[in-house]
Amino acid sequence: MQLTINGTAHEFTGDPRTSLLDFLRDGCGLTGTKKGCDHGQCGACTVLVNGQRVNSCLTLAIMQDGHAVTTIEGIGTPDALDPLQAAFVRHDGYQCGYCTPGQICSAKGMLAEAANGWASFVSDNLEGQVELSAEEIRERMSGNLCRCGAYSNIVDAITEAMQAEKVGAA
Amino acid sequence: MRPFQYMRPEGLDHAGQLLRDGARPIAGGTNLLDLMKLEVEAPDRLVDINRLPLGGIAPTDDGGVRIGALVTNSACAADLQIRRDYPVLARAILAGATFQLRNMATTGGNLCQRTRCYYFTNIDQPCNKRQPGSGCGAIGGHNRIHAILGASDACIATYPGDMAVALAALHADVEIERPDGTSRTVPVRTFHRLPGDTPDLDNVLEAGEVITAVILPPPAGGTQLYRKVRDRSSYAFALVSVAAVVRMDGDTIGSAALAFGGLAHKPWHDPRVEQLLAGQRPSDALFHQAADLLLEDAEGQGENDFKIPLTRRTLLASLREATGGAA
Structure with a gap:
């Protein structure tokens, strides 16, 4: 299964238990998204999925098949901040x-x-x-x-x- | 989290078969995944129903509205017709959780969300809902958020949601598909159960049944409001909430549909209270009579005793506002 992260296609073949958050950080090396409470209470893991903000800790990577994810790494650059x-x-x-x-x-x-x-x-x-x-x-x-x-x-x-x-x- | 097999059903029939065999459905996942991390829920098969055609908000033949089970809470609250004709529903949804959670949480899933009882969510504690027969830690324990109406010796948990409270005031129905392909509708007012001696059953869904939609009757009009009292001003569950749909007939109350959150194992309603108010001139004396009737059998558990006077005050404030400010 495949999803797009910051415009780049990524394959996911891991354990179905993997949250989108853990896939972003551990599977894709995109450690800008943070794990705070891991229960949807703190919002540190907020990313955009198909343009809408969600808690990436409370969805499975495998459920995001075909979706477009934007993380902080996809917003602005050090030279051209959002x-x-x-x-x-x-x-x-x-x-x-x-x-x-x-x-x-x-x-x-x-x-x-x-x-x-x-x-x-x-x-x-x-x-x-x-x-x-x-x-x-x-x-x-x-x-x-x-x-x-x-x-x-x-x-x-x-x-x-x-x-x-x-x-x-x- | 315990391992599980992840499955995607071919269609509604297939989903029903998988669920009848004991698999759990997942839609938004905001409650279920949280509980799976805590091992309160440990399904061995998870059926991802997000690709089933259960979306969309559409008019019904009789002038009502059909909200697909997979419509997100955000989409429902943002829908122009819901905002215009069913404001109590939009208000209740916006009173719950956060934008991030509402962007994922679905209409069907919201109905099926589980209690936030501290003992239910802690697998080291006894809980008849989580593990039938293990006892209830909340009775005689910490029970500040617990039920004052309709509780049993087995369970004093509350249904935590806001959306369903508004749906109960609006007399909405839940549309359910059975595994044999037939469907049935259940009024939201009877969809959730009281705990009795089987608190493990939150609602009347049977194995293999899938919620396909919520059906709203034609717009009720009147004044609609959702008043929620909680420990902080945002992102907290209701201690007490009131959904009210009140139609005035000149100087008297034509009808008052009321539902209450935070009081019981289900969105609470009391037809006697609605009958008492109908046809009467609004006054605080009348509203106190309504509260007396509503709270006739209310029983505190210690830490939640405050909910009894709080419910009275919240009802009075709601009725004053909905009827135009009686004093």
Whole structure:
């Protein structure tokens, strides 16, 4: 069975028990995706599958047959950071950095969800256009924990990256 | 995690055969894989049903909506018709888990999610649900999140979900395919069971049966809300939740469909409470009568005693909001 990771085809022939997370790290050497709790509670393992953010610890690699996975290694490069990555650096959106790949993949997914008009628990209106206030960002990023407590800087970084994107698109 | 054989069924019939022989279905996997890592679940065969044609949200002939079993929670909450005509469902889904989990979790799987009882998820502890006959650690133990209604001497676990609570308020049905190719529908209100002396059975699904869809009746209108009380403001299970679909008829309550999360082994509903409210003018006195009736047989286990007054307050707040603010 085969899946695409950051645009490259990868064969998976391992033990069916292998989580997507373990396959990314151990099978593909893509160690940017982190294992925190391994139970879907911390979000450190967040990646994008077919453009949607998921916990890679709670799905089996073998179930992702034919799917396209994007990890932090597929977002920006050291020389050309993604706007989210640049904003995290500028705002100190981390201390130890362990949760950061998951935070950035999650934020990527969140921006796409908001662009598609997906409401959240804190949205007043289920049907209106989504404006990502700080409250909205906190709710939508609640699946990503940061034990260093860099949350306020993470919200600032995402807000800035989002506004930069809007200016760029205008 | 214990070893298992991974299988993909050729079609629904084949899936039914495999499941009848004791294999476990996997869809989103967010609950099952978590429990397999803990060895709470140890299936020897896993049937990946994700490639079966059980997706899509479509209108039904009578003006309702059919939600395929494999529709993700995110897709369901984002669907324009669900948001417009069944807001209590969208609200309940958005109140549960996280975006990452809802992007994987499915409609059928959400119905089948298992309790978060601490004793169920710890294989070193006794649990009649996980291992029938081993006893219940929660009775006389830590039971802050446990049931106050419908519990038994064998089990005081709660059904943890939000989505099914809204579906119970909406009078939705579960569409189920039997292994012989026939299908049946079961009201969500009777899909989950009370524990009795067989708490290992969460719901009425029989061996080989597959949930194919959830069917919503035509839009109920009225005021719909989902009020969830939990230990933190996001990503936590309900201590108490109320799904309400209330239609006013002038100054009186035309009808009030109510369902409750966090109280019992199933999304709780009490037709007596709904009958009591119908045709009455909203008032706090009336709402207290409703709470009295709802909680008539409520029984705390010690740590969860607080749920009894909390349920009353949550019901009152929900009814005030849904009827336009009686005082």
